[in-house]
Amino acid sequence: MYLTTEAIVLQLHPYKDNSAVVKLYTREMGLLSCWVSSIHKKTSKTRVSVLQPLSITNAEISHKENNNLTQLKEIETAVHTNSISMNIEKSSIAIFLSELIMRCFKESSQDETLYEFVRDSICLLNETKKKCTNFHILFIIRLSEQLGLLPKGNISELTPYFNLEESKYQHSKPMHPHYLDAEEANWLSILTPLPMEQFYVPVIPSDVRKKLLRGLLEYFELHFGMAPLKSHLVLEEVF
Numbered sequence: 001m002y003l004t005t006e007a008i009v010l011q012l013h014p015y016k017d018n019s020a021v022v023k024l025y026t027r028e029m030g031l032l033s034c035w036v037s038s039i040h041k042k043t044s045k046t047r048v049s050v051l052q053p054l055s056i057t058n059a060e061i062s063h064k065e066n067n068n069l070t071q072l073k074e075i076e077t078a079v080h081t082n083s084i085s086m087n088i089e090k091s092s093i094a095i096f097l098s099e100l101i102m103r104c105f106k107e108s109s110q111d112e113t114l115y116e117f118v119r120d121s122i123c124l125l126n127e128t129k130k131k132c133t134n135f136h137i138l139f140i141i142r143l144s145e146q147l148g149l150l151p152k153g154n155i156s157e158l159t160p161y162f163n164l165e166e167s168k169y170q171h172s173k174p175m176h177p178h179y180l181d182a183e184e185a186n187w188l189s190i191l192t193p194l195p196m197e198q199f200y201v202p203v204i205p206s207d208v209r210k211k212l213l214r215g216l217l218e219y220f221e222l223h224f225g226m227a228p229l230k231s232h233l234v235l236e237e238v239f
Contacts, residue, residue, distance in 0.1 A: 001062070001063055002060050002061065002062055002063065002073055003028060003029075003060070003061055003062075003063040004058060004059070004060045005026045005027050005028035005029065005058075005059060005061070006026070006027045006028075006056065006057070006058055006059075006078055006119075007024040007025065007026040007027070007032075007056075007057050007058070007059040007061075007075070008024065008025040008026075008054060008055070008056055008057070008101075008115075008118060008119065008122065009022065009023075009024060009050070009051050009052065009053060009054065009055040009057060009098075010023040010024065010025055010031075010053065010054075010098040010099075010101055010102050011023040011053070011098060011099075011102060012048070012051045014039075017037075018037070018038050018039055019035065019036065019037045019038070019039065020035075020036050020039050021033055021034070021035060021036075022034045022035075022036055022051060022072055022075075023098075023102055024057075024059060024061075024072075025101055025105065025115065025118065026059070026061075026110075026115075027110075027112060027115045028110065029063070029110055030105065030106070030107070030109040030110040030111065030115075031101075031102070031105045031106065031107050031109065032061070032070055032107070033070070033107070034059075034061055034070050034071065034072035035070070035071050035072065036071075036072040047075075050075055050076060050077055051075070052081075052084075052085050052094075053091070053094040053095050053097075053098040054081060054084060054094040054097060054098060054122050054125075055077065055081055055085075056077075056078045056079035056081060056119060056122060056123075057075050057076060057077055057078050058075070058076055058077075058078045059072060059074070059075040060072075060073045060074040060075070061073060079122075079123065079126075081122065081123075081126040082126075083126045083127065084122075084125060084126050088238065089132050089133075089238055089239070090125055090126070090132060092231075092234050092235055092238045093125060093132060093135055093136050093235065094122075094125070095231050095234065096136055096229070096231040096232055096234070096235050097121075097122075097136065097139060098231075099229050099230070099231045100140070100143075100220075100229065101118065103220075103226045103227055103229060104143075104147075104220055104224045104226045113146070114146050114147075117142070117143070117146050120196070121139055121142075121196055124196055124197065124199075128200070130199075130200035131200055132199070132200070133200075133204070133209070133239050134191075134199050134200065134202060134204060134209070135199045135200075136213070136235060137191065137199075137204070137209065137212060137213060137216070138191055138194060138196060138198075138199040139196065139199075140213075140216045140217075140220070141188075141191055141192055141194075141216070142195075142196055144216075144219070144220075147224070149167065149219075149223055149224075150192065151167055151168070151169075151188060151192055152167050152168045152169075153168050153169045154169065154189065155169045155185055155186060155188075155189035156169070158171050159171050160182040160185060160186070161173055161174070161179050161180065161181065161182060161185055162179060162180040162184070162185040162188055162215075163178070163179050164178040164179055164180065164215060164218055164219045164222055165178045165179075165222055167219075167223070169185060169189070178218060178222060180211075180212070180215045181211075183208055184208060184211050184212045184215055187202070187204055187208060187212055188212065188215075188216075190202060206239065209239065210236050213232055213235070213236070214232070217229055217232060
């Protein structure tokens with residue numbers, strides 16, 4: 001049977017004979033890998049232009065129990081996100097967020113609240129005219145909240161370090177290397193209560209932002225078993 005659902009495009013992986021595997025994050029069924037054939041033919045109902053990272057679409061897909069690779073029959077734009085695809089900063093963030101979602105979300109795990117958070121964040125990124133320097137940083141923090149792993153406690157003069165393994169602020173550097181130094185920990189405490197809509201408010205020094213980003217990715221690796229990402233290196237060049 002076929003199911004029509006709203007879906008966020010994460011990745012297009014070309015295959016031989018004009019075919020491809022498309023990673024979708026769907027409202028109805030969570031993360032899915034879909035097979036699509038004849039993608040470059042003029043008669044194809046699936047256009048490559050619709051399959052850009054973080055495109056919000058309506059997708060018609062085959063739905064079979066215990067089948068990890070479903071068939072994508074047709075896909076069309078649900079929400080236009082041209083501002084993302086036409087802006088180098090936004091498109092770089094889109095590639096990063098797509099990789100992050102693929103690495104830390106489980107296949108076929110449906111969560112409508114989580115889906116709405118991702119969708120709203122994409123719309124915010126698309127519509128904003130503000131500088132997007134901190135967007136990905138705040139997205140990771142708000143995502144950690146959605147996944148039940150928001151950093152615990154509060155920073156203070158007595159607890160200036162953030163222990164990435166134990167997810168808490170503490171008075172001294174831990175015996176292991178997985179922690180944020182005082183400056184990055186301070187910025188984490190500033191950003192933690194901010195809603196996504198205020199991503200542009202803090203003015204974070206570039207070198208601190210890079211260290212904070214790497215620390216937050218390490219945080220996800222430690223607690224979600226996430227494999228290391230590569231796309232954050234592009235962000236470091238762009239910002």
